[in-house]
């Protein structure tokens with residue numbers, strides 16, 4: 380029987396709804412803002428290759444595992460892990476997967492919201508004509524003065540948190556579905572238009588070479604860790620977001636096809652964003668390693684020069700904000716769902732309380748670009764440190780434990796029964812990758828800096 384098991388949060392009627400929600404979660408700032416800037420910082424092609432290999436070899440298998448856990452547990456990730464550890468008769472410490480994820484989500488949202496605030500600010504800047512005919516210095520000035528102004532950053536961060544928590548308070552089964560369905564394709568079309576512009580007026584061949592010409596000498600142990608971390612970040616993996624959405628997935632719906640679709644769309648958006656941005660970067664003498672501002676200083680230059688740029692620029696930042704919005708709700712949903720399930724608070728109450736906690740942690744990121752920019756730990760600002768701890772450590776670690784739990788702890792028959800729509804051969808391939816390749820890959824990447832150190 381379809382949907383025999385259900386959650387107190389509801390169940391989606393169709394697999395398509397899961398695809399939309401998961402794509403809404405996956406496609407966000409990670410693709411359009413973070414992917415280009417970390418690719419720039421890590422030397423281009425070789426980094427992109429490692430990232431692509433990680434998506435294919437680790438990301439897809441872990442995403443299937445997360446959907447499976449969520450659907451079998453049919454509740455928030457923490458409760459799902461409690462149910463499944465009991466079912467497998469193992470120590471409750473495995474519930475830590477759910478906890479670490481809920482906390483990682485909250486920490487990520489604290490800075491994600493500040494960056495989404497930049498996009499909101501750029502909607503207004505774009506609409507008011509600030510980029511019309513502007514040169515790199517003028518666009519850079521708009522960006523730098525935003526970062527230097529904690530009050531403005533705080534205002535946008537607050538607005539974005541309110542937007543996020545409003546949707547979460549209403550429940551994700553009725554969240555942003557429609558908006559995502561219409562606006563994400565618009566964002567994609569707009570990115571393609573920007574690639575067209577980059578072909579015509581940017582330095583397209585240099586941009587493309589930077590993205591796809593592999594030179595392993597540019598790859599450090601740190602870059603490999605960043606690439607692996609980003610594969611998890613961009614697919615929303617390792618922290619229960621996809622698990623939380625998996626809880627709403629109908630029984631017997633094929634997981635493999637669904638997950639591959641989501642991963643494909645996500646990767647496509649990142650690569651297209653890179654192809655729009657890097658030709659502009661090279662044509663305008665911007666440093667590829669300029670850091671988090673890369674997208675915010677390159678694209679407005681193009682909008683300032685192209686016909687209809689005022690409209691396209693404004694629309695672009697609206698769409699980026701919506702993409703960030705549909706991701707942000709999935710960052711906090713695991714925690715909120717748990718509080719609601721435990722009947723600690725109503726959904727609205729949980730959203731308000733956790734929203735305030737996240738907003739407060741976000742102050743660290745707001746200040747890390749100005750007042751606190753000299754306060755560093757291990758050479759990193761508060762923002763860089765939060766990003767490093769969550770994306771490079773917590774998510775891959777979460778993914779590692781998920782792979783071990785599904786691959787080694789849950790009974791094979793149960794796992795097979797959950798994935799009953801998959802053909803035998805594909806199931807075996809996935810199961811092998813999940814048991815061996817995914818954990819070993821993450822472990823090697825974690826151990827690599829140590830190996831490098833001790834081998835001299």
Ligand code: PFF
Nearest residue numbers: 405407408409612613615620
């Ligand atoms: N995948 C989102 C992005 O690329 O912007 C960010 C994200 C959302 C990460 C949800 C993790 C998560 F659970």
